[in-house]
Amino acid sequence: MNIPEIVSQLTQEEKASLCSGGDFWHTKAIERLGIPAMMMCDGPHGLRKQNLVSDNMGINDSIPAVCFPAGCATASSFDRALVRQMGEALGNECQAEDVGVILGPAVNIKRSPLCGRNFEYYSEDPYVASQMASSFIQGVQSQNVGTSIKHFYANNQEHRRMSSSSELDERTAREIYLSAFETAIREAKPWTVMCSYNRINGVYAAENRWALTDVLRGEWGFDGFVVSDWGAVNDRVPDLEAGMDLEMPASGGFRDEEIITAVRVGRMPEAVLDQAVTRILTIVDRYLCGRNPKAVFDREKDHALAREIAGQCMVLLKNEDQVLPLKRTQKAAFIGAFAEKPRYQGGGSSHINSFKVESALEMAKGCCVTYAKGFAAESELVDEALLAEAVEAAAEADVAVVFAGLPDSFESEGFDRKHMELPLCQNVLISAVAKANPNTVVVLHNGAPVEMPWISEVKGILETYLCGQAVGGAVIDVLYGEVNPSGHLAETFPRALRETPSYISFQGEGDRVEYREGVFVGYRYYATKKIPVLFPFGHGLSYTTFAFSNLRTNQVVYHRGDRVEVSVDVTNTGDRYGKEVVQLYIMPQIETDAILRPVLELRGFEKIGLKSGETKTVHFTLDRRAFSSYNIQRQKWMAERGDYIIACGDSSENLPMQQTVHIEGDLPIPKCITMDTTFGDVLRIPGAANLVTPFAAVFGATNESADENAMGESTAEMMEAMMQYMPIRGLISFGGGTVTTRQCEELIQKLNVLAEAAEQKYES
Template structure:
């Protein structure tokens, strides 16, 4: 429907009808207006599988939904480091939505993993905004290519579950721009989501549904978002303020109180009816975009999409450790599968994204009984050690060639609604690992978890396979990796720290009362660990393969450029093994000798490529201003320092393969206003300021013998050159009155005036 027709339709609605369209009919549906043939449409959770419920359903995952396919959770999909993987997930879900008459799927969930303690990290994508934004962009574009809407969430700074509905995230402007807004920015600009879901929390004192700065100034005016904003379920605080700020749709519906508030606000003059009209136009535009592009011939089968789920899991599994090449396993070996998750895997998280899977495939269910035997080893429902179960597992491990332990985190350890208290695995699972290592040296650990964990046993096992919450086909995917039918190619999209105390937000995560201060600033995840040179268990970007890869011939298109230019970087990557595999190419940028507090290294580009045995491919990236820029609060914009920058390819955020140094110059200098408290160092750092200061001081020295003597002598025996330079660096102009004979306040003011011209 054209914008003109929608405007005409809105003009024919009554005030009450317009207000009613700004809230849902029930938990999952928008309202219809029959006399105008305005249909009701359904929205549905979630990012990794349909959770379609009847009208009287719930949003917390407590009631049953339709039988569906549970795909890998966000923690796994991001670890694929593959836009194609995210695209396949999006296209598959969109087909299911078309077949099930669902207009919009609520996701992806793309809040930054500020701390591994966040209970909902299993659903979120990454600690890095580029990975989050790019994986989400591919997913959103794929879903919407099938004329189904998305609702990326939760906008913004929703990084904890503790008091998430009232907590106030206190985040400085630069951190917001470089980390938390950056996670959404590229996705919004390039994928144009149909809707956005705002979060429950406040941001710097204002509920997100009432934040005109975020919903209108940034999201619409700056980034070009042209859909509608909906609340998270129950996030509405003040209905009229929210409408003015740019939050159009309140969910869930069923309560008319806020609709009446809108009507009264228009009648009283508190709300311009044009604001309401615009909101309704935005909502109707998206409704008809779906309705007029329905494809009623699309169908899907659960079993077919189950195979897609397996493929997605295979792309996402991360091989963390593989000493002595213990993996892949051989069918000729006598193998013990130990751990409850081998038979009943934990494959999804709890809460609003919980899927009613039509079937679940375990590693044991696809195993060859002649080769593989099984012992449960522990009870997932408790942390208590079951001595009998553990003894049976240890005996089986001792009698086998290899023991594969399936362990991780139970549902009770991580879920929507509450945060984790620690990074430990259940005590009975840790005890099982320790007991098995005492009788068996060939041990492979398979991890089912939604976020980082501590691994005190890491040095006692030979291999670790991180399968995350890999969806309902995780068992088959895991088996294919274990036996080499599939070559692992996932990479960690988050850092695994050695201990909780090492994490950037350790002292402040969760906050006090209803306020959470993001005191770590831009130092989130690997940005913190790298800058502090802090050892970690496994770094961001880490992941092994059964193939080996060699990098060579790194080239940059130019070594000097200004920030309006782009630089092209290329590298040759060769598969030096006899096994076809996939490599994730990671490109990092580091400012050299920055005068600012900046991360030591930041990911600025990545790609995933397939290489046949012996094959070489050239990978190219192009970097623009944003790759070198930081957010400058003085100008409220991106700015590039006049610096050398190291561009490096790495196997991870810690493992650098090769690098080149280039120099980038800003096109515009930062505006600077000098006064008598400006320091000598500040002025000398400014090329023009240095000339003016040297000329002014030269005049003073030339006309005053005492001053000239001071200048000639420089530092004395009590003060070395370094001390003298440091004092001069921090000395404000006004102090020259005290230390340089002949300097007068009037002449200093003339100097300030000259500097400011």
């Protein structure tokens, strides 16, 4: 397709029409120029291709397909290769069904456990989210099918999602909410980006030029088209000017007329329209050139893959007295409605019409298992008859396995959860069963953390999340030891909702949501405030054990441009094969008030498999960005000069291997010295002390006496502290007439020259 030639032949009406959908799922076709329609379908954990009247909430039927584990589960695998393999399978399915773009991955940060769509999202940590997204995108697009990374950006709740404004500063945006997208877009290069419904600091995402053009395209080099979330368009012309190219679904021509009018009256240059059309046609052409008519949607093959993936995602949270794995000769009581009919996916636009679903009860053939329903899946009330039956079954068994979790009505696209509790009937059931049988294991089916008032009463907890249609077989594989669990939490499980960082400000006031916790999201908050949690970020047990040793770096002091090479040895000290997730965190040791930073942040992870007794060396490479935070004043990433601990382990709370390195990074030099700049900040400028010393006498800072003053402090210490936090204008107030405004202005001028020289020297 000769796109420049085609654009030159399009009428204004045709150009405008290409900027909105032809129907609910297709781009528009223009037959006279050979432009076909391209289909986009919901994802990201299965292909939701609707075959009847289209809608985006899963109300109408879609083709029978394969439901893979949701994002909450796949992120817990911490396995890039596994997520890529899943993407490859989905890409092939799209080829078989003539789908050009699958709408995923979803990488929004889990700001609160209450977000109704958290089951689709990967993590509370942007590094994990972006790494998982990169692998997924690479997998899908290896099949010449596009992805649409979503929802760009700061879309972290369902409550008022089409009108709320996410209020956050640029540092928070850069380090947390944009960062989840950045690496995936820079490195994996998705074909499209889907902008979100919400406003960001008052501006709708669809018309946010700073985000869509300055950052996404200007800084990150994105070269595909931006598509609206379905129905996210507020004002079509400003959207187009901001960089939002394709409106979905079809607008019936109404908004096409708005575009045409804007061009004809000179409100918008036609070049803006041409640019959007070019981006859209480029992706349509890529879809055309990559078509594979021989692709086959092998549902049974992909179901088997879904089972394999699910087994690698599940997280063994607790295993007291090695209650797991079970033996097939043990008499096990499977209790709970989800044993017979598992909850394996969330509701809304990602809901898959699974061609088959396997339950744990069905897949436990050959095991000594009895079953008691225990509770009704969609009820919160205790059914005394079901409870009594369950307790009796538990009492007669060697081990009781309670299949619990959240009903469909508790978490879905479109609304947020109101609390973190399981239904009352399930909490009562678990406690009653645990009382009847000391060997009780809980298997959880949920898309987000839940409170566990019974945690001390049970011996085992297996978190399956929403693990797709093959969850039943995968659960049996893990429970009976055919698969050694290796998942680790990609989010923190707090003890209670009130202890979460966004507890007070989540959902906001009316249409305004303040991100008051800033960068202190998830484990960054709990670790910094030393708040105990139920299970920490990164936690996950195994049926074997691992030991970390011999952490080393290639050097101790690092200068600009140096990369920190880190190695650590990991040994399987148990008696069976297993996989470990090796996690690397950096811990700043810089004692200044220049910037508030979390006490630790994840900067690397690798998943490795080890035979019993085997040792492997895991390598990490950290660039300057790994030690940086975003400086709002200077509008760039800066690594503050000082010491950093590099720590390795298997969770954010278990980091046995640590080593300190020194980064010859940036000095926190003020960008512009003014009358309000404090002397403490001024003295960070190399050479500034020589300019400031003549004024030190104003504060008595040169007094060498250690006499005690009335406050019981030495005069020298008091004066030093006063000078550190005193603004330059204080020289006038406390100088007793010895320092003039002009002298202060001259000092400021000289200091700014010094600061600029230091900055230029550093940059060179």
